[in-house]
Amino acid sequence: MFRSRAVSRKNGFTRIAQLSVLAIIVALTTAAADPTARFDKLGHQLMCSCGCNQILLECNHVGCPLSDGMRHELMAGVDKGDNDSLIFQSFVQKYGPTVLAAPGGTGFNIVAWIMPFAVLLLGIGGTAMLIRRWRLRSVPMPLPSTVSRFGDIRERIRRETEI
Amino acid sequence: MPELGSFALLLALVLSGYTLVAGAIALRQLSTGRGGRISPERLAETARRAGIASFLAVSVAAFALLWAAFTNDFSVAYILHHTNRALPGPYKFAALWSGQEGSLLLWAWLLATYGLVLRLRHKVDVRLTAFASTILAGIQLFFLLLLNFAATPFSLVSGTIPPDGFGLNPLLQYPEMVIHPPMLYLGYVGFSVPFAFALGALMMRYPGEKWIHITRRWTMVTWLFLTCGIVLGMHWAYAVLGWGGYWGWDPVENASLMPWLTGTAFLHSVMMQEKRGMMKSWNVWLIFSTFLLTVLGTLLTRSGLVSSVHAFAESNIGTWFWIFMVVVLAVCIFTFVLNRDHLKTEHKLEALVSRESSFLFNNLVLLAACFTILWGTLFPVLSEYVQGNKVTMGAPWYNRVAVPIGLFLLFLTGVGPVLAWRSTSFKSIRKNFLLPSAAGLVTAVVLMLVGVRPWQDEGMFYSLVCYSLGALVITAISSEFLRGAAVIQRHTGQNLFASMLQLTRRNSRRYGGYIVHLGIVVMFIGFAGQAFNQSVEKELGVGEALNIGPYRLVSQSFTQDSNPNFDTEYSLLDVYRKGNKVTQLAPERRFYQASQTTQTMVANHSTLAWDLYVVYEGKNPDSGLPIIKVFLNPLVAWIWIGVFIVIVGTVAALTPNLQTALATARVKAVIPRDAAVAGSGD
Numbered sequence: 001m002f003r004s005r006a007v008s009r010k011n012g013f014t015r016i017a018q019l020s021v022l023a024i025i026v027a028l029t030t031a032a033a034d035p036t037a038r039f040d041k042l043g044h045q046l047m048c049s050c051g052c053n054q055i056l057l058e059c060n061h062v063g064c065p066l067s068d069g070m071r072h073e074l075m076a077g078v079d080k081g082d083n084d085s086l087i088f089q090s091f092v093q094k095y096g097p098t099v100l101a102a103p104g105g106t107g108f109n110i111v112a113w114i115m116p117f118a119v120l121l122l123g124i125g126g127t128a129m130l131i132r133r134w135r136l137r138s139v140p141m142p143l144p145s146t147v148s149r150f151g152d153i154r155e156r157i158r159r160e161t162e163i
Numbered sequence: 164m165p166e167l168g169s170f171a172l173l174l175a176l177v178l179s180g181y182t183l184v185a186g187a188i189a190l191r192q193l194s195t196g197r198g199g200r201i202s203p204e205r206l207a208e209t210a211r212r213a214g215i216a217s218f219l220a221v222s223v224a225a226f227a228l229l230w231a232a233f234t235n236d237f238s239v240a241y242i243l244h245h246t247n248r249a250l251p252g253p254y255k256f257a258a259l260w261s262g263q264e265g266s267l268l269l270w271a272w273l274l275a276t277y278g279l280v281l282r283l284r285h286k287v288d289v290r291l292t293a294f295a296s297t298i299l300a301g302i303q304l305f306f307l308l309l310l311n312f313a314a315t316p317f318s319l320v321s322g323t324i325p326p327d328g329f330g331l332n333p334l335l336q337y338p339e340m341v342i343h344p345p346m347l348y349l350g351y352v353g354f355s356v357p358f359a360f361a362l363g364a365l366m367m368r369y370p371g372e373k374w375i376h377i378t379r380r381w382t383m384v385t386w387l388f389l390t391c392g393i394v395l396g397m398h399w400a401y402a403v404l405g406w407g408g409y410w411g412w413d414p415v416e417n418a419s420l421m422p423w424l425t426g427t428a429f430l431h432s433v434m435m436q437e438k439r440g441m442m443k444s445w446n447v448w449l450i451f452s453t454f455l456l457t458v459l460g461t462l463l464t465r466s467g468l469v470s471s472v473h474a475f476a477e478s479n480i481g482t483w484f485w486i487f488m489v490v491v492l493a494v495c496i497f498t499f500v501l502n503r504d505h506l507k508t509e510h511k512l513e514a515l516v517s518r519e520s521s522f523l524f525n526n527l528v529l530l531a532a533c534f535t536i537l538w539g540t541l542f543p544v545l546s547e548y549v550q551g552n553k554v555t556m557g558a559p560w561y562n563r564v565a566v567p568i569g570l571f572l573l574f575l576t577g578v579g580p581v582l583a584w585r586s587t588s589f590k591s592i593r594k595n596f597l598l599p600s601a602a603g604l605v606t607a608v609v610l611m612l613v614g615v616r617p618w619q620d621e622g623m624f625y626s627l628v629c630y631s632l633g634a635l636v637i638t639a640i641s642s643e644f645l646r647g648a649a650v651i652q653r654h655t656g657q658n659l660f661a662s663m664l665q666l667t668r669r670n671s672r673r674y675g676g677y678i679v680h681l682g683i684v685v686m687f688i689g690f691a692g693q694a695f696n697q698s699v700e701k702e703l704g705v706g707e708a709l710n711i712g713p714y715r716l717v718s719q720s721f722t723q724d725s726n727p728n729f730d731t732e733y734s735l736l737d738v739y740r741k742g743n744k745v746t747q748l749a750p751e752r753r754f755y756q757a758s759q760t761t762q763t764m765v766a767n768h769s770t771l772a773w774d775l776y777v778v779y780e781g782k783n784p785d786s787g788l789p790i791i792k793v794f795l796n797p798l799v800a801w802i803w804i805g806v807f808i809v810i811v812g813t814v815a816a817l818t819p820n821l822q823t824a825l826a827t828a829r830v831k832a833v834i835p836r837d838a839a840v841a842g843s844g845d
Contacts, residue, residue, distance in 0.1 A: 047555050053413070055557060058406040060763065060780060060792070101557035103542070108550045112542050116535040116564045123527045131520050 039078050042087060043071065045102065049095040070095075165239050165317040168227030172268075172317070175220035175275070176307040178213045179300050186210035186297030193290070194367070207293050214282050214296055217303065218275040225272045228265060228316055232258045237328050240318045241265060247328035247757040249727040253341050254331050260344040261335050263480070264316035269345065271306040273352040278303065281356060287377055294363025295356070302355050305487050313480050330757025333729075337403050343395035347419060350389025351457045354422060356381045357429075358454035361447050365498050368505045372437055375446075379433070380817060382450075386426050387813045393419050394806045405763030405778045407698065407794040409802070412561040417536045418460025424536075425453040428529040435522050443506040444499070445526070451495045456533075458488050463540065521579040528572045535565050566625050570632060573687055576680045577636030580643055598642060603635035622694030629691035636684045640677050647674075668821040675816025682808030685801055692773075692798030700780070702788040703734065712795040714775055715739040719747070721789045729753040731764075734779055734789050738768060750779035750791065773797040 040057065048059035050066040056074070059067040070091075077087040091099045103109035189207035201209075228241070232255040237243040245258040245265065260266045278299045285292040310316065334340075357378045364374040396419065401409040410416060429449040435441045462484035539556040547553045581595040610627055611617070617624035648662035657665065667674040701709045703718040710716075719735040733751030737744055748766035755762065768775040773795055780790040 045559055047557060054406065054411075058408070060405050060778065097552050098555045101555055102560035102563070103546070103554040103556070108546065109554060112538075112546070112554070112556070112560065113564070115538055116531065116568070119534050120528070120531040120568060123531055124524070127520075127523050127527050131523070 035078050039075055042078065042084060043074055045088075045100065046070070046074065046091060047099055047101050049099055055101055164227045164230050164234075164236065165319060168224045168231075168317045169315070171220045171223035171227065172307065172310050172315075175217045175224065175271070176304070176311050178217035178220060179303045179307055182210045182214040182217065182300035183297060183304055185213065186293060186300060190290075190293060190297060190367075210300075211282050211285060211293070211296060214278055214300055217300075218279040221268075221272045221275040221307075224310075224316075225259065225268055228268060229256065229259055232256070235328070237326075238319055238324050239316075240320050241316050243320055243325060243328045245328070245331055247330040249757070250328075250331055250336075251728070253338070254336050257335060257341045257344075258331055260348070261331055264310070264314045264318075266344065266348075267306060267309055267314050267480075268316050269348055270352055271303065271310060273345075273348050274299065274303050274306060274355060277353060277356050281359075288373070290367065291360065291363055291369060291374055291377065294367055295359040298359035298362050299355060302359070305483075309480060309483055313483055328757065330755060333753065333755045333758060333760050333762035334403060336755075336762070337399060339395050339399045339402070343392060343399055346388055346395055347392030350385055350387075350392050351419075351422070351460070353381065353385030353388055354426060354450075354453050354457055356385070357450050361450045362495065362498060365447060365502050365505070368502055372440065375433055375437055382426070382430060382433075383813060383817055386423070386430060387810065389419070389423050389426065390806070390809060390813075393423060394803070398803065401799070402765055402767065403763070405765050407696070407776055407778070407792075407796065408693075409799070412539070412556075412558050414463055414540050415460075417540045418463055421460060421533050421536055422453045422456040424529045424533040425449055425456055428526045428533075429453060431522050431529075432526050435519060439519065441508050441519065442523075443508055444503065447499065447506065449526075455488060455491060455495075458484060458491070462488065518579065518582045521575060521582050525572070525575045525579060528568060528575060532565060532568045532572065535568060536561075539564070563621075569687075570625065570628055573629065573632045573636060573684065576683060577632065577639040580677060580680065581639050595639070595642070599635040599639040602638035603631040606634035607631040620694070626691040626694035629687055633684045633688050633691075637681065640680055644674070644677060665821070667815055668818070671818045671820050672816045675812050675814075675818070678812030678815055679809050680812075682805045682810075682812055684805070685808055686805030689798045689800070689802030689805060692796065692801070695797045697795040698792060700790065700792040702783055702786060703736075703791045704786075704788045709791065709793060711775075711793050712773070713740050714745075714793075714795070716748075716777070716791070716793060718789075718791075728757075729755045732779065732782070732789070733764075734791060736766075736777065736791070738775065748775075748777050750777040752779045752781060769800050771798075771800050774799045 043057035044055055046056040048054050048056050048064065048067045048070065050059070050064050052059055052064070054060075056067060056070055073091070074087065077090065082090075088100060088104075103112045105113065185206050189203040189210060192203035192206070228239075230236075231239045231242045232246050233252070235242075235246070235248050241262060241264050242258070245261045246255055250258075258265065260269045278296065281292060281299065282296055285296070360374055360378040360381070363369075393416075396416065397409040400411065400416075401407075429446060432442050432449060433446050436443055436446050462481060539561055542556050543553045577599060581599075582592075607627055607630075610630055615623055615627050617627045644663055644666070645659075647666045648659055651657065651662040651666050651669075652659060655662065655665070667678070697711060699709060699711045701707075703709060703716075703721075705718055705720055708715055708717045716736045716738055719737055721732070721734040724731050724733070731751050731753045733749050736748045736750070738746045738748055746768050748768060750766040751764045753762045753764060754760075763778055766777045768777075774797075776794040776796055778792045778794075780792050782789050
């Protein structure tokens with residue numbers, strides 16, 4: 001009895017988990033299938049190549065010689081159903097690698113993505129080790145055995161003296 | 164006037180040179196005990212006075228340039244290129260910092276002003292101030308060398324003088340641009356003072372931590388100026404550039420953020436030195452780095468090393484800045500190596516979970532953020548060197564890399580204040596974190612229930628994390644405030660608000676700091692709103708309408724106008740919400756005659772919930788109808804409110820403690836008047 005209930009509960013959880021994953025996939029693919037949303041997403045990952053250093057869909061200067069044409073090219077690529085990497089490749093071939101608003105994830109460009117997090121993680125690890133080393137070196141203060149609830153009293157003193 | 168300006172700059176150069184040389188000789192004589200024909204004290208005094216005189220000389224030069232601007236003296240090349248006759252008065256004033264030569268003159272003048280204040284307040288600690296004054300004179304000398312030989316603001320036009328100037332860059336013709344650059348420069352230049360004190364204290368092996376107390380106010384005021392400068396720049400970009408955002412991760416923006424991050428780290432870790440005598444070397448290097456980053460920022464944007472949308476031309480002064488940076492770095496390393504034994508500390512951390520370690524982690528994250536921005540700014544150069552082609556490090560890269568680091572920092576903002584010095588017990592952590600964690604969790608659940616779907620979009624995910632952490636931090640800090648206020652309330656019987664006020668006044672630095680943290684959280688709430696931005700673009704003829712969010716914009720008219728400074732095209736749009744007219748907006752596009760350039764003037768209707776941000780994109784040449792782009796940017800107002808809270812908190816932290824103030828007043832009342840007068844000269 002107990003076992004069958006546990007099994008059915010487990011099946012229930014599995015079903016909920018499966019449904020959740022399905023819902024997420026549907027939600028993601030629905031968003032991806034919307035051409036306007038896709039155009040907006042991709043247009044924010046490309047730069048205008050006229051030298052204004054602005055994101056393609058945010059380039060707003062009058063008489064920009066390139067942004068209109070680039071937007072039309074992007075829309076054409078989206079309408080044709082080309083995948084993201086194909087669209088980006090055609091832009092890179094035509095306008096050079098600076099047309100991508102962020103470096104790609106291949107070759108030396110990977111370093112651009114990894115380095116900040118690597119530095120942060122190394123720093124956190126190093127700091128934790130440093131604190132540990134300092135702790136091992138320092139002599140712990142013995143708690144006065146005659147005083148009960150010493151921690152509470154010390155906390156109270158800390159609060160009242162710092163105010 | 165140009166001749167007077169040139170002469171004043173040359174005189175300032177000589178005076179600064181004298182301050183540096185005479186000051187250095189006097190300090191050397193004092194430390195070795197060997198005197199010359201003039202006693203070292205008298206020599207040092209002449210150096211101090213020369214420093215004060217150099218302020219007057221630089222002030223005359225700045226005045227001469229302004230005079231030339233206001234009298235339309237187009238024989239001066241700088242005035243010709245940055246002003247015109249029709250330019251309104253305030254913008255002629257702004258011309259002083261609109262170009263390279265003028266902005267360097269402003270830099271030198273602000274540095275001279277800081278130097279003046281420092282030299283007038285020299286009795287706080289005569290010898291330490293003499294060291295700092297001499298080091299400041301060295302920095303001043305560099306800028307005056309630039310102004311006299313590399314970027315001269317008083318160069319004259321050769322040949323026929325044009326009847327009118329070429330005008331001021333239209334981007335700068337906006338009220339905030341009259342205050343944004345000086346504010347930013349006050350911050351940039353101001354960090355020279357703590358740098359000079361730190362280097363001086365290290366050179367003279369200054370005993371104890373008194374030098375930190377002396378420089379604390381300088382650092383906080385400088386930090387506040389830099390904060391205000393950065394935010395004014397953000398607001399200017401938002402209101403003028405017309406791209407709907409306030410931060411574009413441009414190298415010039417990055418250049419101002421980097422010293423702010425290291426300066427913030429210094430303001431935190433310096434407390435470790437004051438309270439526990441720890442992290443002395445670390446602090447010294449933090450302030451050295453902050454100063455070097457202010458110079459590096461100038462180098463990056465003026466040498467043409469990285470490209471920027473800001474209109475600063477590539478110039479030859481980059482080499483000067485490289486040399487200066489190398490010299491400063493060499494002096495810092497040499498002084499540090501020579502005196503590093505002086506920076507040893509006896510105290511060590513006692514626990515991983517303590518206020519001290521939270522400061523360490525906070526420093527680490529701030530520096531990681533600084534490194535990330537520096538890395539992003541310099542990576543295109545590195546990439547070109549390694550793989551032969553430049554890559555773009557645009558907003559998508561920064562948003563992916565910097566946002567998680569920023570959120571981690573936000574988390575530490577809430578954690579730090581509730582941890583105890585030396586060691587925090589598990590029981591105390593559980594007690595202090597239960598409510599804030601619950602608040603964070605409830606916020607996340609409520610947001611998901613009202614429609615924030617973190618799995619749909621990266622921006623929404625970060626936004627949800629940001630709001631949950633914001634709730635956690637606000638609850639943690641508020642509980643800390645309320646607990647302290649409750650103690651005061653118990654003792655005095657005052658109401659809670661009065662108790663909180665008294666609590667802040669009795670430990671202004673600590674609780675002022677908490678207010679600053681609250682302001683930062685409020686700013687983060689505003690930043691996170693970006694995930695929900697919407698925009699619509701449409702051609703809008705008379706009577707036609709456009710819908711966005713709860714608003715309906717109806718075009719009433721579109722027309723053209725002109726004045727001596729610019730021609731303008733604009734649309735008049737009535738804004739309705741639920742059928743009621745809320746306001747009328749007039750986005751416009753200007754064409755400036757003198758510079759022959761166009762500029763957007765955004766129309767914005769700001770509320771606490773969102774900004775209705777309207778841009779006149781120009782006319783469709785085929786239909787002749789104006790193209791209107793409308794953004795609905797949620798919670799932007801919270802960023803500016805957050806900054807206001809940060810300012811209030813910093814001012815509170817700068818205010819002397821109530822107890823100290825009362826004690827000083829009591830001591831003054833007790834000491835007889837004659838005795839006080841006699842002692843005032845000490």
